[in-house]
Amino acid sequence: MTVRLTVGQALVRFLAQQWTERDGEEQRLVAGCFGIFGHGNVAGVGQALLEEELRAPAGTAPGLPYWTGRNEQGMVHAAVGYARMSNRLSTLACTTSIGPGATNMVTGAALATINRLPVLLLPGDVFATRTSSPVLQELESPATYDVSVNDALRPVSRFFDRVWRPEQLPAALLGAMRVLTDPVETGAVTLALPQDVQAEAHDWPEELFERRVWHVARPVPERDLLARAADLLRGARSPLVVAGGGVIYSAATDALREFAEATGIAVAETQAGKGSLPFDHPLALGGIGATGTSAANAFAREADVVLGIGTRWSDFTTASRSVFANPDVRFVNLNVAGFDAHKHAGLALVADAREGLLALAEALAGHDTGGDYRGRARRLAAEWDEVVEAAYHVGxxxxxxxxxxxxxxxxxxxxxxxxxxxxxxxxxxxxxxxxxxxxxxxxxxxxxxxxxxxxxxxxxxxxxxxxxxxxxxxxxxxxxxxxxxxxxxxxxxxxxxxxxxxxxxxxxxxxxxxxxxxxxxxxxxxxxxxGSGRLDGATLPVDxxxxxxxxxxxxxxxxxxxxxxxxxxxxxxxxxxxxxxxxxTDPTAAGPDSDAWWDVPVAEVAELASTRAARAAYDEAKRQQRPYLRPLESGGTTT
The missing domain is CATH 3.40.50.970 (Thiamin diphosphate (ThDP)-binding fold, Pyr/PP domains)
Structure with missing residues (x-):
C-alpha cells in the first residue's frame, strides 16, 4: 500500500514517528521544529507543518510541533540546548528558506558538530528542475550548476544530503536518523530540500511512516585492553580521573561516583563534564586546565596515570599540553569514539562511559589509593573552596x-x-x-x-x-x-x-x-x-x-x-x-587564577614594550609544553 503525499508532507510525517530508546526508556527523537519561512520552504515544509498541526485532534499536540524562530542561528542554538539537556537522545529540527536563511545556520551547525550534539537542519534549496534558474537568492557558480549556498553546510555537518528527487527521500531520512542517534558520529545533520521538490507529490510506501525506534547502544570495552587499563591504574602512584561530557551524556555519573569511592581516585572535570560529581564530594577536585582549580591542576601536574572519560582533550583541558607535567604520565582514554580514545598515545578503551566504568570498577576490586591520597584530595579541594567563598564575597x-x-x-x-x-x-x-x-x-x-x-x-x-x-x-x-x-x-x-x-x-x-x-x-x-582619534572616549549610552x-x-x-x-x-x-x-560590573576585577597556561601566540617582534614583555613570558611558558607521545610500554612507572 502507498500514501500520496508531497515530499514536505512525507518528511514531516516521517519525523513525527521517530523515537530513541536506551536502557528501555523511549522518547521522541525529533520533538519539534523551529522554522523561519521564505519562498524556499513556505510552500513545502511550511505547508506540511500546518497540515500536521491541523491533523492533530483538538486539545492534543501535533506529532511534530512548530515554533517560530527569530534568527536562524538562534534556532540551531536552541535545538543544541534542547539536545544537550536531553543527553543527546532527543533534538529539534530547524527549517529555513534558501539563501541567507540557510547560510545563517552555518555557525550553529559548526557549534553542534564540534560539541557532538545532534540537530537536524532542513534548509530549502534551488530548483531541482532549473527551469526558473537563476532564482532569487541563488548563488551561481560558473563552474557547475549543482552547487548552492547550502554546500557551505557540508564541512560543518556530520551528514549532508540533497534530495533532488522524491525517490531519494527515504534513504536520506534513514541516513540522517542513523547519524543523529549515533553517539560517535552525531552532530549537525543537513538535508537540503530543493523548493520545487518539496511540493512535488509521490506515492510512498506506508511502512515509511510506521513508528520506528532507534536503539542507542552501550558498547562494552574489549577484555584484554580492560585488563591492561586496570594494571596501569593499579600500578599508579598518583592516578587522576578527568571526567568529560561523555560521563553526563551516557548517564554515567552514579557509576563514576561509585568508581571514585571504591578506588579512591580523585576526579577533575572538563567544561562539558562539570557536574559529574557534586562540588562537595570528598574526591571532587573541580575544573581542570586553563580554566580549572588549583586543586585539580596540582593533582594533574603529579599524575602518572590519567583516566580520561568521555573527553576530547581540548587545549583548555590540558592547559595547551602543559598541565600534565609528570615525565612518566600515561593516558587511559575511555571513550565511545575511537578518534578521541587514541589521543595522547593513550590506551584506548572504546566503550560507553557507564559500561566502561562498571567494568573498570570490577577489574579494580579491592584496589585503593590509600588514606594519604584521599586526605590530600580533601585538603586541596577544601582550600580551593575557601578561594571560591572569598571570590563570592570580595566586596x-x-x-x-x-x-x-x-x-x-x-x-x-x-x-x-x-x-x-x-x-x-x-x-x-x-x-x-x-x-x-x-x-x-x-x-x-x-x-x-x-x-x-x-x-x-x-x-x-x-x-x-x-x-x-x-x-x-x-x-x-x-x-x-x-x-x-x-x-x-x-x-x-x-x-x-x-x-x-x-x-x-x-x-x-x-x-x-x-x-x-x-x-x-x-x-x-x-x-x-x-583629540586622539582612538576609541577611548566616554562610555556608549547603550541601555x-x-x-x-x-x-x-x-x-x-x-x-x-x-x-x-x-x-x-x-x-x-x-x-x-x-x-x-x-x-x-567592573571588567577589570579579575577572579582567582587557575595556575595554568593557555597557548595564545604573542608577536615575536614589536615596538611596544608591553608586547616584548609578554613575548618573553610566552617563550618561558612554551617550554612547559609536552607532546604526550610516549608509548605505554616505555619507561617510567608503567613498565
Whole structure:
C-alpha cells in the first residue's frame, strides 16, 4: 500500500514517528521544529507543518510541533540546548528558506558538530528542475550548476544530503536518523530540500511512516585492553580521573561516583563534564586546565596515570599540553569514539562511559589509593573552596566583581536549576567557581565558545526541562550578538532568567589582550575621542535593559550585590515568560587564577614594550609544553 503525499508532507510525517530508546526508556527523537519561512520552504515544509498541526485532534499536540524562530542561528542554538539537556537522545529540527536563511545556520551547525550534539537542519534549496534558474537568492557558480549556498553546510555537518528527487527521500531520512542517534558520529545533520521538490507529490510506501525506534547502544570495552587499563591504574602512584561530557551524556555519573569511592581516585572535570560529581564530594577536585582549580591542576601536574572519560582533550583541558607535567604520565582514554580514545598515545578503551566504568570498577576490586591520597584530595579541594567563598564575597567597589554576581546566583539557584553560558570571561569563572550540585545543572558551551549562544540555548533547555529554572548568564557583548530568541520565549511563555552582566565591552578579550601586550585594544565600547582619534572616549549610552523590555521581557535592574540578590529571588518566583536582570560590573576585577597556561601566540617582534614583555613570558611558558607521545610500554612507572 502507498500514501500520496508531497515530499514536505512525507518528511514531516516521517519525523513525527521517530523515537530513541536506551536502557528501555523511549522518547521522541525529533520533538519539534523551529522554522523561519521564505519562498524556499513556505510552500513545502511550511505547508506540511500546518497540515500536521491541523491533523492533530483538538486539545492534543501535533506529532511534530512548530515554533517560530527569530534568527536562524538562534534556532540551531536552541535545538543544541534542547539536545544537550536531553543527553543527546532527543533534538529539534530547524527549517529555513534558501539563501541567507540557510547560510545563517552555518555557525550553529559548526557549534553542534564540534560539541557532538545532534540537530537536524532542513534548509530549502534551488530548483531541482532549473527551469526558473537563476532564482532569487541563488548563488551561481560558473563552474557547475549543482552547487548552492547550502554546500557551505557540508564541512560543518556530520551528514549532508540533497534530495533532488522524491525517490531519494527515504534513504536520506534513514541516513540522517542513523547519524543523529549515533553517539560517535552525531552532530549537525543537513538535508537540503530543493523548493520545487518539496511540493512535488509521490506515492510512498506506508511502512515509511510506521513508528520506528532507534536503539542507542552501550558498547562494552574489549577484555584484554580492560585488563591492561586496570594494571596501569593499579600500578599508579598518583592516578587522576578527568571526567568529560561523555560521563553526563551516557548517564554515567552514579557509576563514576561509585568508581571514585571504591578506588579512591580523585576526579577533575572538563567544561562539558562539570557536574559529574557534586562540588562537595570528598574526591571532587573541580575544573581542570586553563580554566580549572588549583586543586585539580596540582593533582594533574603529579599524575602518572590519567583516566580520561568521555573527553576530547581540548587545549583548555590540558592547559595547551602543559598541565600534565609528570615525565612518566600515561593516558587511559575511555571513550565511545575511537578518534578521541587514541589521543595522547593513550590506551584506548572504546566503550560507553557507564559500561566502561562498571567494568573498570570490577577489574579494580579491592584496589585503593590509600588514606594519604584521599586526605590530600580533601585538603586541596577544601582550600580551593575557601578561594571560591572569598571570590563570592570580595566586596569590590564601586561596581561588583563578576565573581560576586556568580556567587549570588549560585546562592539563589536551586540544586536542579541550570546555569547557561558560552563566551567571554564567564566560562572561566564558572568552571572554577560554580558549585554544581546536579549533573545537568551546568551548561557552558565551550567547544565553540560561541557568542550569542546563551539566550537561544536557554530557551531550548527550558523546553527540554520545564521543571527546572534556567539562568542565562550573558555579557553585554554576547547579548548584542543574538538576543532575538527572547521574543520566542515571550511568545511561548517560556520562563528563562537572563542575567545581563554589563561591563561596556569585552572583558575576557580585554584581559587576554593585556596579557599578550596589546593593551586592551578594541575591547571597550567607547566613543571615538576627537583629540586622539582612538576609541577611548566616554562610555556608549547603550541601555540593554530597555532593549530587552522592548522585546517583551520583564526587566529588573540591580545596582550592587544586594539588589541583585533581591532581583534574582523575584525572578525565580515569577511565572510566565522571560525575566531579564541587568547588573553592571567592573571588567577589570579579575577572579582567582587557575595556575595554568593557555597557548595564545604573542608577536615575536614589536615596538611596544608591553608586547616584548609578554613575548618573553610566552617563550618561558612554551617550554612547559609536552607532546604526550610516549608509548605505554616505555619507561617510567608503567613498565
Amino acid at each position: 569590590h567597589q564601586p561596581l561588583p566583581a563578576q565573581t560576586e554576581v556568580i556567587g549570588v546566583l549560585n546562592e539563589v539557584a536551586g540544586p536542579r536549576d541550570v546555569v547557561i553560558n558560552a563566551a567571554g570571561s564567564m566560562p572561566g569563572d564558572l568552571h572554577r567557581l560554580w558549585r554544581t550540585r546536579d549533573p545537568q545543572g551546568y551548561h557552558v558551551e565551550y567547544g565553540f565558545s560561541c557568542m550569542g549562544y546563551e539566550i537561544a540555548a536557554g530557551l531550548g533547555v527550558r523546553m527540554a526541562a520545564p521543571d527546572r529554572d534556567v539562568f542565562v548568564l550573558v555579557g553585554d557583548g554576547s547579548y548584542l550578538m543574538l538576543a532575538s530568541e527572547l521574543v520566542t520565549a515571550v511568545q511561548e511563555r517560556q520562563k528563562i532568567v537572563v542575567v545581563i552582566v554589563q561591563n561596556h565591552g569585552f572583558a575576557s578579550i580585554g584581559a587576554l589582550s593585556e596579557s599578550v601586550g596589546s593593551q586592551r585594544f578594541g575591547t571597550s565600547y567607547r566613543f571615538r575621542d576627537d 540593554l535593559a530597555a532593549n530587552a523590555e522592548s522585546l517583551g521581557a520583564q526587566v529588573l535592574r540591580a545596582r550592587g550585590v544586594e539588589e541583585l540578590r533581591e532581583a534574582l529571588v523575584k525572578a525565580k518566583e515569577s511565572d510566565g515568560g522571560p525575566v531579564v536582570v541587568h547588573v553592571e
